[in-house]
Amino acid sequence: MLKGDYFLRQVLLSGVSSSGTIARARSIAGTATFDGNGNYTFSGQMADTQVAQPQTYSVSGQYQLAPNGFFQIQNLIDTNDIDFGGVGAVGPSAIVASATEGSYHDVLVAIPAGTGVSNSTLQGSFVAGFIDFSGGSSSKVRDGYFSMSSNGQGNLGNLSINGSAADQGSLPTTQTASNVTYALSGTGSGTINFGSSASLISGVKNLYISSDGNLLLGGTPGGFDLVVGMKAVTPPASNATFVGTYYLAALEEDASNLSQGQAAIDSFNGSTNANGQGTSISHFRFDQVGQGVYDYTADDTFSFGRDGTQQKDFFQDILGVNGQAILMVGRQDEYSLTVGFQTPAFSGQGVFLNPIGIVNSANFAPITNSVAPGEFVTLFVSNPSSVTLQAQSLPLQTNLGGVQVMVNGRAAPIYFVSPTQISLIVPYATTESFATFRVSSNGTLSNQVTVYTTPTAPGVYTLTQNGVGNAAALHADYSLVTQDNPAKVGETLQLFVTGLGAVTPAVADGTAAPSSSLSVVNADVAVFVDSQQAQVTFKGLAPGFVALYQVNFVVPAGVSSGQVYVDVSTPDAYTSEAKLYVQ
Secondary structure, three states: OOEEEEEEEEEEEEOOOOOOOOOEEEEEEEEEEEEOOOEEEEEEEEEEOOOOOOEEEEEEEEEEEOOOOEEEEEOOOOOOOEEEEEEEOOOOOEEEEEOOOOOOEEEEEEEEOOOOOOHHHOEEEEEEEEEEEHHHOHHHEEEEEEEEEEEOOOEEEEEEEEEEEHHHOOOOEEEEEEEEEEEEOOOOEEEEEOOOOOOOOOOEEEEEEOOOOOEEEEEOOOOOEEEEEEEEOOOOOOHHHOEEEEEEEEEEEEOOOHHHOOOEEEEEEEEEEEEOOOEEEEEEEEEEOOOEEEEEEEEEEOOOOOOOEEEEOOEEEEEEHHHOEEEEEEOOOEEEEEEEEEOOOOOOOOOEEEEEEEEEOOOOOOOOOOEOOOOEEEEEEEOOOOOOEEOOOOOOOOOEOOEEEEEOOEEOOEEEEOOOEEEEEOOOOOOOOEEEEEEEEOOEEEEEEEEEEOOOOOEEOEOOOOOOEEEOEEOOOOOEOOOOOOEOOOOEEEEEEEOOOOEEOOOOOOOOOOOOOOOEEOOOOEEEEOOEEEEEEEEEEOOOOOOOEEEEEEOOOOOOOEEEEEEEEOOOEEEEOEEEEEO
16 A cells, blocks of 8 residues: 655654753655665655764665554664654555654654656646754754745745744744745755745755645654645635545644743654544654653544634644645644644445544544543444344343454453444553454454553543533432533532543453442542632542443642533543533
8 A cells, every 4th residue: 555656755853851952963865765665765865963064874774654644664764663643545545653662752744756847847836834853953943834836837936934033032034035945856856945044944945745746744854853835725625625524743842841841742643533624633642851651542622714814822724626635734832833634534344443433432533532441432333233232131232233343352241233334342451562453244354453452441421422521420419410501610410421441340241330349540549620629529430321331530720610511531531522511
């Protein structure tokens, strides 16, 4: 699925201190060749803050690509590390990745290279975003975004560039880059010249164009910046343009405390599910200095204009390639470049498990989010059953209407099956690093889909049953917390969750939790209401129910009145999607 030449740009920061000081910055730009058998070679240039001038650089290593687009590659700058990401169906396939499990903070973007490319290939309207750790310094970080039009003759005219720079006070800045030009060779590589104005972006940068002309990639040969461009959407765009699953990767810096000598640098990979109606549910595998690595799931809302852009809080969101790609660029002192590429539409014959269709049953976190032992998950499947069935008794069985699901070879208890979906419980013995799911329908086997695992992967149940909106929370009298029956500061609420992992005493798969000796969650569990930490008085399985976790907590002081977020945190993950009404 991945074979041929790709233009690649990677920016990597290492030795980042707790205050945000960067010990070493490196970047590479050039061509990676994938052989279709898991091996790659790279040839290009490397810039390094420990070396005066850019140097010729080549390396070889290995990569893996799963059928659902999960991507792993030996880090091209340090092959002892691994970059994780995804391959989207843009250009016709483009790569985003980040080495979140190691000690580095980086982002890698690769686009398919073409042949027979010239200046005339770059035609039409494009949008672009960038982040630049100028000089390899967190105190000189800058980012921005701009639009440009090309008639294919090497001239881009005057560009209006919006962004900010940390060494200029992180104030909103508009730079006019006059008479911007470009030159492309037959291989699709070349240069772009932004001129000498230096407030946001300047000088000559490498420029690469994808084989289909939809994506651009660039950076300064001796610098530590990443520029990503994409064909602008054809108006009118709307929220419906942002739909489907997108693989994401990002490099970021929070410079809000830079005047006190503090900067917070992070990177992440992940995915987002956008419903085409202005709402998305995202998962990020965050690597933030001082906080370790964890999974973060959250909802977001969008209101895209006709041009495919929206400005919200501290971000500028930009759609491109008619919704197949998205850029999210930080504003003011939130420096960020997030790159997202849409996954292809998957289909198959017979009993077909959607390769991106395994989600947490409570919060519907997308495919890159890990699953945990004892978690209720939902599989989106074609043709597992001709009828809709729900288990009528306990313990749950591993065969419901002829449908079975194996997870790493273990039969999973099944709660629900229909012609399009299955709800099941991940066996508690699933402690491997990966979980491979396979459906059997009266002996007919589906394809296999493998996802990541962690000891916990919390998701909060909501009344909307899709992870967004009012939490499924109860007062002490077991009445629902609603707008008409809000929570009050100081009272104890019951919150219902899945994905909290192992419990003591242990409970057999598919059996109801005991009431005589409560099964308590082994992991630490914290609850935050409106960002205020609450006192947790119980964390365990709800007595009499199967794989339903209950967290009792006291509504803390300092909470705003109205609808506020109720978040759940474990050592592995943080989820922020459900809400509570508080009086």
